[in-house]
Amino acid sequence: MNVVICCDFDGTITLTDTGKILLSNLTNEDWQYYDDLVIKGKMGTREALVIQWGMIKSTTTEEINRIVDEIEIDPAFNQFYEWTKEKGIEFLIISDGFKTYINRILHNHNIQIAETDIKSNDMELVEGKFKLKFLTPECEHNCANCKYSQVKQFKDKGRKIIYIGDGLSDILPARELADVILAKENEDLAKELKNDSRLITFRSFANLLEEKTKEFLLE
Numbered sequence: 012m013n014v015v016i017c018c019d020f021d022g023t024i025t026l027t028d029t030g031k032i033l034l035s036n037l038t039n040e041d042w043q044y045y046d047d048l049v050i051k052g053k054m055g056t057r058e059a060l061v062i063q064w065g066m067i068k069s070t071t072t073e074e075i076n077r078i079v080d081e082i083e084i085d086p087a088f089n090q091f092y093e094w095t096k097e098k099g100i101e102f103l104i105i106s107d108g109f110k111t112y113i114n115r116i117l118h119n120h121n122i123q124i125a126e127t128d129i130k131s132n133d134m135e136l137v138e139g140k141f142k143l144k145f146l147t148p149e150c151e152h153n154c155a156n157c158k159y160s161q162v163k164q165f166k167d168k169g170r171k172i173i174y175i176g177d178g179l180s181d182i183l184p185a186r187e188l189a190d191v192i193l194a195k196e197n198e199d200l201a202k203e204l205k206n207d208s209r210l211i212t213f214r215s216f217a218n219l220l221e222e223k224t225k226e227f228l229l230e
């Protein structure tokens with residue numbers, strides 16, 4: 012099928028942002044300051060993530076797992092994902108987060124997505140400190156994982172792009188490349204593109220499973 016779904020992970024599939032939850036739990040330093048710089052367009056996520064994760068003085072895999080295991084996902088996500096598989100729609104997770112926790116959260120909720128369908132950064136814990144590994148090379152937006160260039164590869168092949176997301180890092184790829192934009196209600200992506208004719212807002216994946224939405228996505 013010509014359609015490809017490009018879906019954000021944190022705050023879209025999960026109910027909260029895993030990266031922010033981890034930072035809140037593992038450091039007392041003011042990591043939010045760097046999020047504000049990203050929001051204001053004064054810093055890219057690549058630079059911000061290096062500074063923010065560098066604030067964590069020491070942690071362990073057990074501590075990370077304990078926090079990650081509290082993360083909840085949208086209760087209807089699995090059903091939506093199963094529907095895309097049934098219809099033969101390619102479904103990719105494109106995230107500026109980290110593979111380590113994404114895999115664990117998906118596994119915790121019995122969601123089986125092929126490793127190759129998850130495009131995200133990775134991290135390694137070396138002597139208690141995080142070593143970040145970014146998926147894409149440096150780009151003009153200073154992204155950690157450049158969602159724009161990830162989605163563009165599919166756009167250039169003439170694929171129909173259904174973009175699902177919620178936050179700041181979704182605005183550029185959605186605005187420039189999407190054919191349909193599914194945005195979490197009241198979040199940055201929906202607010203920023205509120206007058207865009209391609210925009211459909213949703214509260215939960217349950218909304219996307221409604222008959223008329225499914226028909227529309229398959230058009």
Ligand SMILES: [Mg+2]
Pocket residue numbers: 019020021022023176177178
């Ligand atoms: Mg997000």
Ligand SMILES: [Zn+2]
Pocket residue numbers: 150151152153154156157158159160
């Ligand atoms: Zn970029």
